[in-house]
Amino acid sequence: MKRVLITGGTSGMGLSATKLFLEKGWKVIVVDINKEKGNKLIKELKEKGFNEVYFCKCDVSKDEDVKALFNYTMDILGGIDSIINNAGIWTGGMLHETKEDAWDKIFDVDVKSIYLTSKYFIPYMIENGGGSIVNTASVSGMYGDYDMAAYNAAKGAVVNLVKAMALDYGKYNIRVNNVCPSACKTPMFLANPKEVINEFNNKNPLKRICTPLEVAKAMYFLASDESSSCNGINLEITGGLNIHTGQPVQ
Numbered sequence: 001m002k003r004v005l006i007t008g009g010t011s012g013m014g015l016s017a018t019k020l021f022l023e024k025g026w027k028v029i030v031v032d033i034n035k036e037k038g039n040k041l042i043k044e045l046k047e048k049g050f051n052e053v054y055f056c057k058c059d060v061s062k063d064e065d066v067k068a069l070f071n072y073t074m075d076i077l078g079g080i081d082s083i084i085n086n087a088g089i090w091t092g093g094m095l096h097e098t099k100e101d102a103w104d105k106i107f108d109v110d111v112k113s114i115y116l117t118s119k120y121f122i123p124y125m126i127e128n129g130g131g132s133i134v135n136t137a138s139v140s141g142m143y144g145d146y147d148m149a150a151y152n153a154a155k156g157a158v159v160n161l162v163k164a165m166a167l168d169y170g171k172y173n174i175r176v177n178n179v180c181p182s183a184c185k186t187p188m189f190l191a192n193p194k195e196v197i198n199e200f201n202n203k204n205p206l207k208r209i210c211t212p213l214e215v216a217k218a219m220y221f222l223a224s225d226e227s228s229s230c231n232g233i234n235l236e237i238t239g240g241l242n243i244h245t246g247q248p249v250q
């Protein structure tokens with residue numbers, strides 16, 4: 001049985017990924033800062049008959065927490081095959097309006113977390129024949145948005161980091177890829193007012209935003225051997241939102 005850890009695994013895309021990897025027969029460590037949600041989820045999943053699922057409370061932006069996560073993973077699973085670096089937060093606003101602590105926090109949670117899981121888990125993967133890593137970036141890391149400077153910058157860092165990681169770790173049989181969703185029906189996005197959600201649905205060529213399961217399927221593809229030659233890609237999951245020239249209909 002393959003082993004995966006999924007950060008932000010109790011909500012939204014991470015929750016869908018947790019369920020999908022379990023259905024595919026993987027052992028899963030769900031990682032989240034929210035202990036209550038984590039414990040509740042494990043209870044529900046065990047009641048549904050999934051036994052190989054574990055929860056580790058961890059703030060992925062904190063070195064000591066990620067170190068403890070590594071030790072927990074080795075104790076419980078004896079190793080790891082795949083990491084889904086999915087935990088993330090969002091902040092809005094133009095750059096000059098962004099508070100310094102909000103800027104620092106988004107870089108800590110959305111970017112530094114990938115450095116920290118790499119720091120602790122990649123040496124294990126190098127010594128044990130490889131693995132796969134999937135980061136949740138965003139289409140907002142590939143292009144700009146209005147009023148989202150810090151988020152654009154943080155996800156932009158992830159969009160380029162994947163290339164450096166893919167180049168450095170390919171020789172160790174560690175593949176590193178990103179999923180880049182646009183707006184997705186998760187608690188993070190559904191916190192927006194109804195009119196905003198409707199506008200996102202209408203602007204999309206598919207006339208709807210993507211679902212967490214659609215993103216989870218892409219995570220699974222990139223984490224598993226199904227994508228054995230994909231390395232360093234930013235897989236856009238947008239329904240075609242971002243392919244338009246911007247020109248009006250003639």
Ligand SMILES: NC(=O)c1ccc[n+]([C@@H]2O[C@H](COP(=O)([O-])OP(=O)(O)OC[C@H]3O[C@@H](n4cnc5c(N)ncnc54)[C@H](O)[C@@H]3O)[C@@H](O)[C@H]2O)c1
Nearest residue numbers: 008011012013032033059060087088138183184186188189
């Ligand atoms: N929802 C969208 O429209 C959208 C679009 C593109 C990319 N994303 C990205 O997808 C990822 C998942 O987002 P989601 O929409 O499923 O969000 P969500 O808010 O539903 O879930 C995020 C999870 O991460 C956890 N988390 C937050 N900070 C953490 C920390 N410091 N340590 C550990 N866990 C932490 C939260 O408790 C939560 O369970 C994020 O990286 C987000 O930036 C979201």
